[in-house]
């Protein structure tokens with residue numbers, strides 16, 4: 001299983017574009033809404049492993065000075081197009097999460113989504129990200145739990161699912177994530193279970209029409225799913241943990 005720049009370049013080159021009308025677009029919005037509740041109204045943000053940089057685009061919309069970093073130039077091309085479509089501006093930087101090309105304490109918020117679970121040991125990445133946070137600023141990340149999730153019910157029953165078709169991925173226990181963040185000298189660490197969504201149905205979810213119908217259904221029922229965040233139900237069935245800490 002791969003997880004390298006060439007594989008991600010290939011993935012993004014073949015990507016069919018922007019997730020504005022499927023369950024993942026709702027997940028991105030839900031993650032942003034949670035993040036927004038933790039941060040000041042304005043500031044400088046860095047997204048590491050940004051891909052199409054959906055959360056950065058939301059941040060740019062509320063006035064953040066955003067930087068999206070990825071080691072895949074193909075990802076950053078999509079991120080720039082995403083920003084253009086949304087009518088916002090930002091900075092786009094090619095770089096490696098293990099050696100981020102910025103001075104210490106350059107940002108008020110440093111975050112990632114869909115990145116850490118692709119590494120057996122993401123601690124060096126977390127330490128690098130924390131290095132760039134201004135004292136009093138926020139580190140935020142989601143991370144895939146080491147357990148079953150309802151969204152992926154039909155994809156894999158294994159505890160460490162092979163998520164994005166061929167990319168290395170492993171799940172994490174809540175205590176493991178808390179330790180990684182605490183070891184990176186973050187305070188007020190919180191790891192909350194979230195992301196209960198109905199299962200992605202095999203084959204059907206490849207149909208754009210089905211995805212649009214599902215999007216409409218989930219938009220309508222969104223408040224119900226969101227209310228499950230932080231609960232035992234999310235601990236059993238949630239797709240991700242939301243983890244954050246203050247420097």
Ligand SMILES: C[S@@+](CC[C@H](N)C(=O)[O-])C[C@H]1O[C@@H](n2cnc3c(N)ncnc32)[C@H](O)[C@@H]1O
Pocket residue numbers: 005008009048049050051052053069070071072075095096097098112113114115118164
């Ligand atoms: C699953 S995608 C997540 C994209 C986006 N953050 C999201 O949630 O939709 C992971 C991204 O991390 C990038 N990535 C993986 N390892 C990286 C590294 N060491 N340095 C920089 N980017 C990395 C990949 O190129 C890919 O764009």
